[in-house]
Amino acid sequence: MIDTKQRILDTAERLIAERGYAATSLRHIIGEAGVNLAAVHYHFGSKEDLLDELIVRKADGVNAQRKALLERFEAEASGGVVPVDKVLAAFFEPMIEYGSRNPQFIKLMGRMHAEGLLPAIVAKHFQPTLLRFTQALRRAVPHVPESELQSRFQFMMGAMSQAVSGRREILLDAAGSAAAPDFRQTIRRLMVFLSGGLQAPATPEGTE
Amino acid sequence: MIDTKQRILDTAERLIAERGYAATSLRHIIGEAGVNLAAVHYHFGSKEDLLDELIVRKADGVNAQRKALLERFEAEASGGVVPVDKVLAAFFEPMIEYGSRNPQFIKLMGRMHAEGLLPAIVAKHFQPTLLRFTQALRRAVPHVPESELQSRFQFMMGAMSQAVSGRREILLDAAGSAAAPDFRQTIRRLMVFLSGGLQAPATPEGTE
């Protein structure tokens, strides 16, 4: 059948979003998809490459929107500096939009984070977008030295990763465990948090 | 030999810090430790439980110091509120101290994060400490509603996780890749970043 590849992709995406990457064996995927084991390696080469394809087909659209939105803000600023909050909006709003309409994508990203796969994925597929945004941030917070800005960008990715994961288990807070906020609200909170963190004063060079 | 258990622990810690958890097979560990495969399961039950023991014997001291430092600050405030920066200091300074004298611990934590194991570990072994610190934070930033404070705590853990990992790969920044800052300096930067993020104004409830 000509749609073998597609069936593998769809089934893999669903199962990985539900159970996680490591916990989803290729044999499980091919069982549900009704294809042969070797077909996976024929079409994708390896389990890891299969995952890559999943991510790419989801992330490319979001990244394009991010870039477009940032460019619009830059055009509106016409030579001026796009403020931090707008840079953050350009980065996160497309994700909110996409995620709100595509809950499986959120679950998939959450799984990727939970298994420590997000950084590698980000490094592989988001690099050009991220470079674009560091440049914008550099202009938005000129009081922060380059080296520290890179650190803050790392922190930002870590916080985002945690936010996207949807995990609340870190604080199973016997006390007032409030209802879990939805994706949109969580990311909004993240943007406020990051805005505060990115604009903090520069850290003094500890020479002690 | 009675020190079989100890030899397994030491060898596992070293190998996992060097190569990562998933990449370190039990057969590799027992090879270097000179013990039998079944001994691992006899003493620890499973590979995962072995990891747990590694973490516990490292983390307990740090957590005790954190708690003691926070309590000292609270005593000094004598009924008043311990400011955010001091709460953060109580949390991170013991880690800086321990990490600076024990580089393998940092590598181990970095590996744990890189493989997505940190959140589970944190949830298992750091829960009481974390609860203690959320209470202190709640008093330090009373303008942030409980639900959002929990979100911010999640973000904080994510940022910390990323900082501890020592990864720079997210920004392999063809351009000015500054020299990697050392552990102490990175955590100091993290504290400044978090201070800004935690004290940000509350996020408006988007009802759109």
Added chain:
DNA sequence: GTCTATACTGAGATAGAC
């Protein structure tokens, strides 16, 4: 160019002898 059947290697786990 697509797919199937089958085999290979290495992983964690376990039962039972000593």
Added chain:
DNA sequence: GTCTATCTCAGTATAGAC
């Protein structure tokens, strides 16, 4: 407490049918 032997399941590789 320790060790041998074995089990199950994973990802991967290949030979060959269509």
